[in-house]
Amino acid sequence: xxxxxxxxxxxxxxxxxxxxxxxxxxxxxxxxxxxxxxxxxxxxxxxxxxxxxxxxxxxxxxxxxxxxxxxxxxxxxxxxxxxxxxxxxxxxxxxxxxxxxxxxxxxxxxxxxxxxxxxxxxxxxxxxxxxxxxxxxxxxxxxxxxxxxxxxxxxxxxxxxxxxxxxxxxxxxxxxxxxxxxxxxxxxxxxxxxxxxxxxxxxxxxxxxxxxxxxxxxxxxxxxxxxxxxxxxxxxxxxxxxxxxxxxxxxxx
Numbered sequence: 001x002x003x004x005x006x007x008x009x010x011x012x013x014x015x016x017x018x019x020x021x022x023x024x025x026x027x028x029x030x031x032x033x034x035x036x037x038x039x040x041x042x043x044x045x046x047x048x049x050x051x052x053x054x055x056x057x058x059x060x061x062x063x064x065x066x067x068x069x070x071x072x073x074x075x076x077x078x079x080x081x082x083x084x085x086x087x088x089x090x091x092x093x094x095x096x097x098x099x100x101x102x103x104x105x106x107x108x109x110x111x112x113x114x115x116x117x118x119x120x121x122x123x124x125x126x127x128x129x130x131x132x133x134x135x136x137x138x139x140x141x142x143x144x145x146x147x148x149x150x151x152x153x154x155x156x157x158x159x160x161x162x163x164x165x166x167x168x169x170x171x172x173x174x175x176x177x178x179x180x181x182x183x184x185x186x187x188x189x190x191x192x193x194x195x196x197x198x199x200x201x202x203x204x205x206x207x208x209x210x211x212x213x214x215x216x217x218x219x220x221x222x223x224x225x226x227x228x229x230x231x232x233x234x235x236x237x238x239x240x241x242x243x244x245x246x247x248x249x250x251x252x253x
Contacts, residue, residue, distance in 0.1 A: 024049050024226035028185070028202035030061060035209075037062040039161070040069055040189040041199035051178040051226045055167045056151075058123075064159035064189070066127040067197070068096035071187040072117035072137075075173040079116030083109045085139030092129055092192035093122040094145050097137075101193035101211070108214040109196065109205070115184050115220045119173055121151060123166065124192065126159030132166050134173075148172050170225055180227045186220040 025048035033041035042061025047054065058069065080086075086098035087106075097120040099107040111117065123132030132153030136146040151166040175181045187201040196209045200217075207215035 024224060026221075026223050028187075028221050031198075031200040031204045033197075033199045034061075035198045036067065036189055037065065039064045039067070039199065040187065040197070040201050043069075043201055045071075045187065045201055047223050049170060049225050052170060053167055054170050054173075054225070055165070057163055057165050059163045060161050063161050064124065064126070066124075066159065067189050067191050068093060068122050068124045068129075069187060069201075070097045070190050071121040071185055071202075072097075072111075073119040073121065073173060073183055073185050074115055074117045075175055075181075075183040076118060077116075079111075079118035080137055080139075081111050081116055083107075086137070086145070087139075087141050088143060088145045089194070090143035090145075093124065093131065093133060094135070094143070095194045096124075096190040096192050097122040097135060098145060099190055099194045099196050101191075101195070105194055105211050107190070107194055107196035107209065107211055109188075110214060110216045111186075112217050112220070115186060115217060117184075117186070119148070120145075121166070123151065123153050123164070124159060125153055125156045125164050127192070129192070130156035132164075134168055175225060178227060180225055182222050182224045184220050184222050186217050 028045045030041040030043045038061040044059045046057040083099050087100050088098040089095040089100055089102050095101050099109060119136055121134050132151040134148040134151055136148055138144050138146055149168060149172050151168050153166050170177050186203040189197040189199040195211055198209050202221040203217060203219040205215045205217045209215060
């Protein structure tokens with residue numbers, strides 16, 4: 001009886017592991033603005049993950065024309081309610097995510113209640129930049145934004161209308177792989193000198209774009225990560241249990 005009870009418990013554990021979800025995927029659309037030719041206003045962003053790696057696919061609605069795409073992310077507490085303290089123009093992508101090009105060249109984005117980003121992705125596949133990265137947000141001057149990692153942006157060499165892919169580890173966002181956690185997101189198009197646009201993705205905003213003006217994010221989106229695939233250990237447990245049950249039945253016959 002004790003052996004049968006143990007086998008039953010092992011079977012329940014293994015079956016529960018095998019039945020877990022393997023992949024999460026969501027798609028987020030632009031806000032429809034064509035003020036800057038619709039590159040982000042008419043764009044579509046698809047995110048997916050396997051419990052460990054987050055993969056993204058950005059299909060632009062037009063060429064970026066030298067501008068950057070910035071995706072603000074909140075994966076935990078301690079984020080920011082505004083970009084007003086971001087004065088980092090250490091390089092082009094830092095300027096874009098800070099919305100700051102230098103003295104007199106600052107756009108301000110205020111974030112609504114419920115969304116306080118602590119990370120940002122910034123990318124520009126052409127225009128001599130050919131790069132995308134993840135930064136942990138911080139107030140301060142040049143190079144104050146904390147660079148975390150490359151996001152493996154591809155292709156690069158042109159920012160024409162098209163589809164651009166990227167990837168990074170969920171742990172880079174402070175998330176626990178395979179835990180089914182969520183993060184919030186909101187993106188927009190910004191010049192590499194910090195001049196903001198009305199073109200948003202994954203939400204919307206109000207106010208006036210450009211240096212010396214303030215915009216307010218009015219809506220954002222949420223992405224929930226996946227629970228991992230069944231492990232090879234769980235499958236091995238099932239096969240082993242099946243063998244033990246067969247042997248027990250043979251002995252009792």
